[in-house]
Amino acid sequence: MANEKKKSGLRSVKWFGRNDIYGFIYRSWMKNKGIPHDQFDGRPVIGICNTWSELVPCNSHFRVIAQHVRDGVLEAGGFPLEFPVMSLGETLLRPTAMLYRNLVSMDVEESIRGNPLDGVVLLVGCDKTTPALLMGASSVDLPTVAVSGGPMLSGKYRGTDIGSGTNVWSMSEDLRAGKITQDEFHEAESCMHRSHGHCMTMGTASTMASMVEALGVGMPGNAAIPAVDARRYVLAREAGRRAVEMVREKLTLSKVLTREAFENAIRVNAAIGGSTNAVIHLIAIARRIGIDLKLEDWDKQGRGIHTLVNLMPNGKYLMEDFYYAGGLPAVIRELGRNGKLNKDALTINGKSIWQNNKDAPCYNRDVIHSFDKPFKKNTGIAVLRGNLCPDGAIIKPSAATPALMKHTGRAVVFEDIEDFHTRIDDPKLDIDANCVMVLKNCGPRGYPGMAEVGNMPLPPRLLKKGITDMVRISDARMSGTAYGTVVLHVAPEAAAGGTLALVQNGDMVELDVANRKLQLLVTDEELAKRRKKWKAPKPPLTRGYWKLYNDHVLQANEGADLDFLVGKSGSLVPRDNH
Ligand code: FES
Secondary structure: OHHHHHHOOOOOHHHHOOOOHHHHHHHHHHHHHOOOHHHHOOOOEEEEEEOOOOOOHHHOOHHHHHHHHHHHHHHOOOEEEEEEOOOOOOOOOOOOHHHHHHHHHHHHHHHHHOOOOOEEEEEEOOOOHHHHHHHHHHOOOOOEEEEEOOEOOOEEEOOEEEOOOHHHHHHHHHHHOOOOOHHHHHHHHHHHOOOOOEOOOOOHHHHHHHHHHHHOOOOOOOOOOOOOOHHHHHHHHHHHHHHHHHHHHOOOHHHHOOHHHHHHHHHHHHHHOOOOHHHHHHHHHHHHHOOOOOHHHHHHHHOOOOEOEOEOOOOOEOHHHHHHHOHHHHHHHHHHHOOOOOOOOEOOOOOEHHHHHOOOOOOOOOOEOOOOOOOEOOOOOEEEEOOOOOOOEEEOHHHOOHHHOEEEEEEEEEOOHHHHHHHOOOOOOOOOOOOEEEEOOOOOOOOOOOOOOOOOOOOHHHHHOOOOOOEEEEOOOOOOOOOOOEEEOOOOOHHHOOHHHHOOOOOEEEEEOOOOEEEEOOOHHHHHHHHHHOOOOOOOOOOHHHHHHHHHEOOHHHOOOEHHHOOOOOOOOOOOOO
């Protein structure tokens, strides 16, 4: 028996398959929760990595999802063991959940490697939980399935649909412009988020759930099934079963997360009008698993891809509508039929992405457009270069105003987010609709954590005149639910001494998206003079995780991971003398 267990090659047998003192310890303590002896017979042990937390409302139903995963693992003859990791919520966690994405990825990596797990199911939902868990799991590379918690039901306010984030931005602008009352604003709070689940616009959470499906690391249908729909539980159960089978098939994460899979995900991101945050997260995940995904891959793979999905913030529908219209499979099918899919990319269910999606139906062409009649044309993320962003910057054309995509304007500079908040509402602020708003020191190191403040609210004076968009440039990120002609992720960031740090009020800035150009129209000599006077800002905290982060965080174009976390260590436990 012991030999047979050893032959299975399972990691967990090194813990549970022993007959010495250690075997006693490993099994005996587990038995305190009622596990019978025969469960230690060499069956695959599947970790259920749970990001449930009451501090993360988007993931607050994950205990129920975990139960369904557990049932699936048991049905397939596996041994489920649920474990918690730090969770990250966008709404409460300060200064920004992104600061902790890499910390959580370490928690996940070490929790998986250090324990007797043969495979793992990752429960992901609110924005950063998805990349954090995929990054950590990639560095171990066991058979891995991701299960997203699913989007909330559509928000309903006075007879209209309202979407997470997107309508928060627009209603907040309406309140500032005096178009709605404070009471109406409060009423909308209760109407927007009325079920379990994550943001139901095509924001970062929905984008990353779509990336899970497009990468092939989640079950087909993962992106859009509402959190409260019973089919979400069926998917969770199937994922549990599948994780057990994947262990038996030795289908590790690196066999799924290939370059072809990442290229598919980039194209799907363009087709769904997905969040700019996916750029940073996918680069970080790819570099963990050993694929050198670059910023330019986004531009190259996204070119010629159209937005097919008419969802907020780019369009009018919400994730619930998306699911009823056919969901992501209908989008993937359109890409495949038009030569925009690496069809052979393997997915976690053992089939290729094309096998999974080639017959996917579409039930509503107003929600999911065909490739021939897209919702918006040529909308892949554009990567900009120029003296203002020698290591790149990005813009999301599907969320921008076409007339501003080629624009030269006078810079109105905000030195940091505090400076912005102090001055933006000042009626004397010297700004007009042709100006370019420039925000510094909000990058990975500068904020720290690269806050989602790139879509700076416009000055109330201009809002009242009916101005709805202006060119905005920063080293920050933007919420996936936001929109506008917003240049983001400028690298190197201001706090790292990038040219952005040298921009002054009155400088002219040229944006030319068609030619992928972002240029500060100031001479090199003048910039050199300014650089001599520049001093790096002091980090706000110099101890604990903040120090580790500040000392090691990479720039946005490298995924903003910590430099020592790039790559993987695999599943072997070093110094394991047991
Ligand atoms: Fe959690 Fe939007 S706040 S997904």
